[in-house]
Amino acid sequence: MTGHHRNGELQARVNALLALAEERGIVDREEIDRRIETLDRSVSPVNGARMVVRAWNDDGYRERLLGDAGAAAAELGVAGGGYSSEIRLHAVANTPELHNVVVCTLCSCYPLAWLGPPPAWYKSEAYRSRVVRDPRGVLAEFGTTLPDDVEVRVWDASAEARYLVVPMAPDGVDALPDDEQLAVVTRDCLIGVAVPQV
């Protein structure tokens, strides 16, 4: 891990960059702070959970989500902002025969604009190298064991295409109130390394 001295050095380099960006009229400190605050406050995996729970309870929404996930996110007021680029969000649905899991082997592409920054393990060389070679083994490390006859499909995200897994609704979930339904759809379920548990 980064030591205190090293951390100070890195902070100083970032300070120099922030000053340069401000001098060149690209971005000021207030906007940097605003972006960090937005990230903390409103960009989180709960956004993805809301999309999934809505899809569980509304077939029309499910169809729209699988057809155009970005538009389906916007429908729930999930902006997907941050980068003004052409990143597209794709929703991939688990079925009794198919389980989806997401990686970015080349770096750390993730539906960040919708779900917030990825977990540390998602960005690690360990996960990126291994999940494409031994997805069942990696899933088992997360406590997720799939029957042998379920196909595992690994989606390699890119700068342009980000993936969100739509897990199957677990038995009994429809008896739960909305907020408890949301809570079963964890971030790891949206990446595909876990499945919702009631």
Add this chain to the structure above:
Amino acid sequence: MRLGAVAYANDVGGMHGFGDLPEDHGFESVWEAQVFALNQACVAAGVYTLDEFRHTMERIPPAQYYAMPYYERWLYAVERLLAA
């Protein structure tokens, strides 16, 4: 396309020997969140594209790449792209 063992340090799909998955944590320091937000702002302002940003990180020589903590790679790339 992979040439020889490692053409680009980031191209690790299917490779062996990277060990266990690390513990989960968010931003560990203020500078990490700041470099993250600064990169977002630069892309949004059209200073450079997300692909240029990625490409800059991908060209970090392998030994250096693996020695850098994750967000230091970001910092390295933003420094090069902003100074250009």
